[in-house]
Amino acid sequence: GESVGLHLPTLSVQEGDNSIINCAYSNSASDYFIWYKQESGKGPQFIIDIRSNMDKRQGQRVTVLLNKTVKHLSLQIAATQPGDSAVYFCAEIGNSGYSTLTFGKGTMLLVSP
Amino acid sequence: ETGVTQSPTHLIKTRGQQVTLRCSSQSGHNTVSWYQQALGQGPQFIFQYYREEENGRGNFPPRFSGLQFPNYSSELNVNALELDDSALYLCASSLAGRGLSGNTIYFGEGSWLTVV
Numbered sequence: 001g002e003s004v005g006l007h008l009p010t011l012s013v014q015e016g017d018n019s020i021i022n023c024a025y026s027n028s029a030s031d032y033f034i035w036y037k038q039e040s041g042k043g044p045q046f047i048i049d050i051r052s053n054m055d056k057r058q059g060q061r062v063t064v065l066l067n068k069t070v071k072h073l074s075l076q077i078a079a080t081q082p083g084d085s086a087v088y089f090c091a092e093i094g095n096s097g098y099s100t101l102t103f104g105k106g107t108m109l110l111v112s113p
Numbered sequence: 114e115t116g117v118t119q120s121p122t123h124l125i126k127t128r129g130q131q132v133t134l135r136c137s138s139q140s141g142h143n144t145v146s147w148y149q150q151a152l153g154q155g156p157q158f159i160f161q162y163y164r165e166e167e168n169g170r171g172n173f174p175p176r177f178s179g180l181q182f183p184n185y186s187s188e189l190n191v192n193a194l195e196l197d198d199s200a201l202y203l204c205a206s207s208l209a210g211r212g213l214s215g216n217t218i219y220f221g222e223g224s225w226l227t228v229v
Contacts, residue, residue: 034218043203043220044156046115089155099144099207099218100169103155 012110019080021107023073023090030092034101035064035075039086047075047088077109085111116140117206117221125227126194134189134224136204142219144168145187147179148203150223156203162187191226199228 013019025033031052036044050057050064050073057064063076073090087108091101116139126132138145144163148156158171162181176192185206191198202225207218 036220043115043117043119043222046217046219049217091155100146100158100161100171101148101156101205101218102158105153105155 009105010108010110012112013080015080015082015111015113017080019075019077019084019109019111021075021077021088021090021109023075023104025071025073025090025092027092027094027102028068028071030094030102032093033064033066033073034091034093035062035073036089036091036103037084037086038089038106044089080109080111082111082113085109115219115221117204117219119202119204119221119224121224122222123225123227125229128194128196128228130194130228131190131192132194132226134191134202134204134226136187136189136206136221138185138187138204138206139219142206142208143185144207145181145185146205146207146218147187147189148205148220149173150201150203152200159189194228196228199226201225 034049035047037047038044048059048062048064050066055066061078065074087106089103089106091103118137120135146161147159149159150156159173160170161168165181178190181187201223203223204221205218
């Protein structure tokens with residue numbers, strides 16, 4: 001079936017570094033992508049989204065890049081802070097018209113002071 | 114805060130029992146989806162409700178059922194609980210319907226279910 005997966009299960013960085021979390025998706029018909037942050041014991045927190053007609057979108061300290069040619073999505077976090085430590089998921093929505101998300105397994109981001 | 118509230122936050126049930134989980138969607142959101150998240154995994158789509166009707170279903174057996182009420186709140190019911198049903202159950206709300214995919218989807222904090 002269709003799936004969204006991540007290349008790196010764990011990413012360890014130093015405080016102040018920039019972090020890049022990658023995601024590969026397999027459904028070429030997906031038209032909307034969302035990055036979520038999930039802290040231990042909590043629900044997924046919306047970070048940033050991007051539509052398939054865009055290549056890049058920036059938020060506060062975060063940037064999402066979408067490469068539809070290779071079906072690749074990345075989340076860049078600038079000046080990573082200890083509070084950024086969490087599991088990050090990319091999720092996709094297909095073009096069926098229903099707002100249902102397909103998630104990958106997630107990447108754990110560990111930020112050391 | 115997302116405005117999506119779930120209850121209870123934690124509960125323990127015995128195999129074979131039934132459980133009901135509840136969700137209040139963000140104000141104005143007419144679509145509620147339920148997801149199951151096993152430990153160490155990403156959330157898996159169970160089903161979605163839009164205007165009180167089931168609007169899509171994932172790969173879950175019929176003993177997983179739901180309801181949506183006129184105020185858009187929702188319930189997830191699981192009958193004949195199995196040990197593998199132990200997971201975090203997440204509710205997500207959005208303002209969307211058929212043909213309107215792409216609206217931001219917000220999650221609640223989830224209900225932790227342990228089946229023993």
